[in-house]
Amino acid sequence: MNASFELMRYDEFVEALEIIDDEDMRFEYIIDVGKKTRDDDFSNDWKTEGNLMHGCMSKVWIVDQMQKDRHFFKGFSDAIIVRGLVSMMTESFSGLTARELNTLTEEHVRKLNLGALTTQRQIGMMAMLEHMKLLSRSDRVIHVDKI
């Protein structure tokens, strides 16, 4: 957790969720994040089989757009709650180098303290983090500079 880099968006989420001390409200917060992630934020062209993250109960797509040496993720799901979670994950951990990404651990996910989330979804979020790490090392990375 002693990352030498800043995770501004992540810290905002942690803080916001810390203030909410009611499980149901934390749940609604995620729904709100999900609702705010509009369809037009995530190009339909990206909703391909290849961008699917497997093993989820609903469809989850994640893309990695690289600028210089930094990874910027975007995610989407057809289910609002999952979309909220994916958005939190992709927004939280965007802007890092591959090396920085690799220092992220379960602790980062746990610290979001999504008590309203059941363990399976926590595991789901861990899986998302792992997926993002893998993605950043794959040939699926979209190099924005080159476009």
Added chain:
Amino acid sequence: MNASFELMRYDEFVEALEIIDDEDMRFEYIIDVGKKTRDDDFSNDWKTEGNLMHGCMSKVWIVDQMQKDRHFFKGFSDAIIVRGLVSMMTESFSGLTARELNTLTEEHVRKLNLGALTTQRQIGMMAMLEHMKLLSRSDRVIHVDKI
């Protein structure tokens, strides 16, 4: 149980076991019957694979010697307790015609009230009775008249 024929030896066993009201002593009674059944009562020639009754934990041989239309069984086992049980069964139900044999039921076995015996051995005795019935209808019957 309303057999129209007499089972003298059987009645003796039932009576003897009724008088004994201690489980351990009933158990010893069977051992005694087993011990009384000597090796020389049961010819070694009969201890063949063919005369084995299958499915027992110890070896049980039964033969059916027929005189006129009546079946006379002899049985043996290498274990004394089982030998006692086989003897009781073969002695009890000898001297009957095939038709009479077929009227014997579980009740006859149950009435021996071998409380000292665990259920599995009760089942074993039922199996013996069934085996004797089958035997009496098989080509393994030894027709003594013809010898």
Added chain:
Amino acid sequence: MSSIKTSTNPHLNNSSSFDVERVRRDFPILSREVHGKPLVYLDNGASSQKPRVVVESVRDAYESYYSNVHRGAHYLSQRSTDSYEEARETVARFINAPSEKNIIFTSSVTESINLVAATWGKKFLKAGDEVILSEMEHHANIVPWHMLREECGIKLMFVPVTDAGDFQLNKFEQLLNANTRLIAITECSNVLGTMVPIKRLVEIAHSRGVPVLVDGAQGVVHHSVDVQALDCDFYGFTGHKLYGPSGIGVLYGKTEILESMPPYQGGGDMIEHVTLDHVTYNKPPYRFEAGTPPIVQAIGLSAAIKYVERLGMESIFNHEQDILGYANQQLTEVEGLQIFGTSENKAAIMSFIVHGLHSFDLAAILDREGIATRVGQHCAEPLMDRFGVEGMVRASFGLYNRRKDVDSLVFAIEKAKGMLL
């Protein structure tokens, strides 16, 4: 069976003989809360809760007479063997099998079906032979046959269902031909609730000399079963859906068929003799029960069966049909809600979607309201394809559910719509 569409159905307000509140007190878990709300358990299709007598029978077995079975010559071993074999008799009586020797204990209906595919199937089926299934089979009754298709080249034919989710006897007859060797069919769809007319189907199949395997996983829970009246050749079910323990299943088979089958797994109890070069096998049912069986689970299943017998399968059926009718009425009134499975012969299972809502979102909000449903493909992907949906929410009812639970469900669906739309 009663139509779920007719609210004038005599059963609908007539579960008086069945005191559901009293029954609920037999199930400790039902009084718990989830997320601060009273639990409304509507996931019985996946697995049902256990009455106290079942849990007690398990505890009692372990604490007062546990031992391995069929093996020792000692008292506990015989006591355990008696209880285990008595469980076999209980199962036989419950589905009216001719003898307890027709009952094989497995670990689940999935294993029961795999057993048949791997023994009977491998022995009697060859390339080109056809097995008929339906479009609404659970994966447990598809994948074992698929694996046999991969291994031996058999063909699988699927009887389609109507839009209402009805099984089509005429389409079934059309699929029957000289190559048909087996029908493997569910008695009741775990998604649509549809009851398949097994008796009629068996008559037709037998008239062509084709045996029938029935997947009774859902069927056995909702109505009384008589395998001799059905005349099916195999019948499998699973204990954990029938208010019994996890880890226990049943396979019923006709005597001659079981006797013709080679063993499935190898190990203790299923053999007669073993030498280094040769092995001879035991008779059914033992031939198919290798190793130490799920002893205490069988005993617990027996307790569960006695429990439902005491309530009466007829009463349970009537009670559940009442709930089903009510649920149908109430859910039909929810705007945007679409029900899948509207057969006139169906068990108390309601699968649906709400247009505009993702099923996962819906189920997640139901969960927050304390309502346990299942969401997804329900191990019936081909059926989802058939109806062109990616998933459904399923509310499946058990003997302890009430009209009130339907009200909670409807209330929570409306709440979800408010939150998500």
Added chain:
Amino acid sequence: MSSIKTSTNPHLNNSSSFDVERVRRDFPILSREVHGKPLVYLDNGASSQKPRVVVESVRDAYESYYSNVHRGAHYLSQRSTDSYEEARETVARFINAPSEKNIIFTSSVTESINLVAATWGKKFLKAGDEVILSEMEHHANIVPWHMLREECGIKLMFVPVTDAGDFQLNKFEQLLNANTRLIAITECSNVLGTMVPIKRLVEIAHSRGVPVLVDGAQGVVHHSVDVQALDCDFYGFTGHKLYGPSGIGVLYGKTEILESMPPYQGGGDMIEHVTLDHVTYNKPPYRFEAGTPPIVQAIGLSAAIKYVERLGMESIFNHEQDILGYANQQLTEVEGLQIFGTSENKAAIMSFIVHGLHSFDLAAILDREGIATRVGQHCAEPLMDRFGVEGMVRASFGLYNRRKDVDSLVFAIEKAKGMLL
């Protein structure tokens, strides 16, 4: 390990850290009577008794959070899934598997071995390939290979044991040849108690590129197991002998091997996608867990493992070796009694006959004295043939046995001699 022949063994009077009387209070059944005599349970090799924590964990699961696993999106389902998966982690830690992904839950070790034979075996073995077993295998580790022999024409080779019941590494090496494809071997003989030098055996086998399956049914109960240190490729065991519930077994497999294996049974949870024409399978361990698994049994096994971990496998081992040494001393003094299995490395299992007494008579009288032993061939007919006997009486000790139990045994044997001779 300690020699059972040396009464000067440091362990013999040194189980002070292990308070057996206190431990016994954790097992409700141990205070019962049999035929009016206090129960002396010496049939642990067949199955062991359950501590209260195991029975409680089972009850608690059913009464407070039971549901099906991996399926629902609701709270109870996730709670049950967590507990089930936590049990997998417990098992992995207990045998030091690299990951819980290496742990497959089965219904028994018999199923574990059958799974390997039917998947790995059928995929990688062909006619003429050789599998090496030992003469002291349990039927569970003979019959599955025999069935594969019948199906694909593999050959089975048996490593002989010495008169003392020792495994012979040199004979094993002699059997190894270019056709050897697998070693399937028990870690501990269920009859003789002999511990097989698995680590050494694996080194030799691996130096020839041959994988090793270990039947740990008895081994895992008596000493601590480290599958990574052993470096075996498969390790199977059964829950009910390890103070856990019936109906649960474990198969450990190395990652690459599990990944190379086709599925065993088909059904729910083990698939990724199912269409009418095509099926894709899930990753290990799920690929091998078709249908609803023995959920609560896995949870109970986890409780059992935590229980023995708390006592310490080292302490259990020392305690049992003390009993074993004492039993050896006392039984050796019984006239006419012959012990089978006198290896210096053996677990607390004593098999014997008394000359002039039929073993069934002997065991029956022991039973009347409240002493539970096993009699017969112990699912190891080839071993009986090896020693030229039809059966033996086996006293197998568990963590709750005492020297006193040995005294009761000896007393009852003498009584039997009096009654029968």
